[in-house]
Amino acid sequence: MGSPSRMTRIFYKLWRRGLLLVCLLLATPAWSADILLTAAEDSPGVQAFTQALAAQRPEDRVTFTPLQDLPPPSRLPATTRLILLDLPALDWRLQETQGPPTLVLRISRLQAHQHTGALQHPRISLLWSDPPLDRQLRLIAAVLPQAHRIGVLYGTDSEFLLRELRQYAASIGLEIVPQRWDNINDSRALQTLFRNSDVLLGLDDPQLYNPKTAKNLLLSSYAQQLPLVGPNAGFVRAGSLASTYSDQNDWLAVLDRLLDRPPANWPRSLYPDHFKVVGNPQVARSLGIEQVDETDVAARLAEGEKRP
Incomplete structure (x- = not known):
């Protein structure tokens, strides 16, 4: 049989291992979803x-x-x-x-x-x-600081967004110029809006912004030298100037944060706080506008959202 001091050392080692195991168990989530x-x-x-x-x-x-x-x-x-x-x-x-x-x-x-x-x-x-309306308006203010009259086409489905849009615009010194567009085959509404606006902000309304209307909207924008911002990243690839958007990694970050919370603490609705900016350099050149620095503008918009 070993000496008491040797037995004490063995007991102490076993006690330390047991304590380490308890600590590891406490550090590991006790549940999985x-x-x-x-x-x-x-x-x-x-x-x-x-x-x-x-x-x-x-x-x-x-x-x-x-x-x-x-x-x-x-x-x-x-x-x-x-x-x-x-x-x-x-x-x-x-x-x-x-x-x-x-x-x-x-x-x-x-x-x-x-x-x-x-x-x-x-x-x-x-x-x-869809991109947050206030974020899209601040994007316009960042890349087109001279623009104050923000033209907005709307339809029956998207009319409810106008009140909120006006409130956001007023808070940063911009004016919303709304124009209803019920007949997408009639360009008169477009021409009226272009005459009274400095820039066009596209709402994410598929009745107004879709493959069928894209050519007319974008060609009219070029002809009037009037930039179109939004309504989404896909439309920027088609020919609008810029937009904010969130990609899969941004959504995964949102989900990861929410899934760590009890569902009782989930918000009723939210936009992802992670986002990016996409610009179309060719469109900027054709309109005589400085190319959008996507990384810099996104960082400035994000910093603005952190401030109360």
């Missing part, structure tokens, strides 16, 4: 997003199930964190108030306005896909 993503259709993009989220949250169980394979929302486990990736999935979720806490991705303000109950549903949080 079941995160379920769903959409009406599977696609490579959906799978890539699911895999990226799973890689970001290895302690959780992240899975994708097509909408058609899911039971009614109320029959899903209440502990599940549900993430919806398209509008059919939102319609399915809106059928019942019961069911797991739900995050809705890839939805615009206009789409939510058209889906009655989305904003009032007690277990739904909406993560907006």
Whole structure:
């Protein structure tokens, strides 16, 4: 049998190892979440997003199930964190108030306005896909400081955004010049707006900004030497001057932060605080405008949002 001092050292080593194990257990999350993503259709993009989220949250169980394979929302486990990736999935979720806490991705303000109950549903949080109106206005102020009259085409679906837009514009010394455009085949509304504006701000309204209207809008913009800002990154590639946008990495950062919180603390709706700026150098040259420094402008806009 070993000496008492040797036994004491052995006991002390075992005690230290036990203490270390306890510390490691306390430092490791004591729970993992079941995160379920769903959409009406599977696609490579959906799978890539699911895999990226799973890689970001290895302690959780992240899975994708097509909408058609899911039971009614109320029959899903209440502990599940549900993430919806398209509008059919939102319609399915809106059928019942019961069911797991739900995050809705890839939805615009206009789409939510058209889906009655989305904003009032007690277990739904909406993560907006369209650029924030105030951020787009501050983008205009940053890249076109001489522009004060902001022309805005709107339709029946997007008219509800005008009041908010006017409030944001007034707070930074800009004026909104609204123009209703009910008939996209009639350019007179465009010409009227161009005559009274310094720049055109595109709302994310697919009735007004779509592949069918893009050529007319952009050619008219060039002809009048009037820049178009927005409505989204895709339109910048087509020929508008610039826009703010959030990419997949930005959305993953938002989700990571929200999924670390109890669902009771999820906001009813929010825009991602991570974003980027995209500009079209060719359009800037054709309009005689200085090329947008995407990184610098994005940093300045982000800094402005941090200030109270």
